[in-house]
Amino acid sequence: MRPSTVRALLRALLLVPIILAGALLAGCNPPYNWRDYTSDDGRFKALFPAKPAALARTVDVGGLQVEMTMTAAKVDGTTFAVGTAVAPDPARAQAALPAMRLALLRNIGAPDAATPGDSRVDATGAVHGAPMHLSGRFEAKGSRFYQVIVLGPAGKTPPEQVEQFLTSFSSF
Template sequence: MLGTALGALALGVALGACSPTFDWRTVMNNDNGYTVDFPAKPGNDQRPVQINGTPMQMAMQSAEAGHAVFAVGTLMLPDDSDATQRAALDFLRAGLARNVGAAPDAHPVQIPLAAGGKTPGLEMKVSGVAGAKHETRTVYARLVAHGRHVYQAAIIADQALPQDQLDQFFSSFQLY
């Protein structure tokens, strides 16, 4: 199921090649508890996923710009236990890497909270081939569990993006 969501995002990368302009706007997602800057007006989607046999819904907001798809996915967990959060984070990390045929390497990062302070998360950058055409893609992602939510802020690009575009997206991603 995650592959389907990321497949749609990969398709969006191809379509995003037609609109290279970045028109940043701050989006507050009160339903899922985050704020982030998107480079274009985001669309919304929802997909069912199963983590360790438990069905869940993944809400996704995404926007296309500059040969890339910028997305924030949110899983609503059945509880906020460490084990459930860890399973969801592992599922997302492995799925992102698997979609480009890469190892699911990640390192710790601090994710800002809108009210101040930070919470621990994971950051990853993986590259490989994806889709039916086996095109090279790079996935930049931050993953974090906060209460009963697990978040995946990701950029999927078919060519290198300027660092300021990566920074704009990831530094604006805050939880509340």
């Protein structure tokens, strides 16, 4: 083999690891950039897959008018959110849970096949003709109640990402 051919071959061999490293680094920008989040009032914490934003507005939850704060982050068209509100008393907070569940299911046109007391939801429906999947859990602590949901295009969000978000939630 000629010396110039050997040098060219060695240069090519040296470039292969550099190209592979570049390809690996390009793949290291994951869409899920998990971060700990504690609510401004310190009442809950969760892992969000991106930087969340919070918005508060008055909503009707089963006939109860409450100010609900939604803290949410969106990744690849899927919303990861925690909604929280305060009821006048613990009994009304508990009663708000099935009402929130039903409202969310209606938003995607999915039937409510839950058994009484079920604190989770896993349903597929549609929004504007596009198949959507909703996963979530609901809980009340004292007069405060929460919805922890993942809503996005059906079949798009990896189940392990959904489960990580739902199980990371804790209230105080």
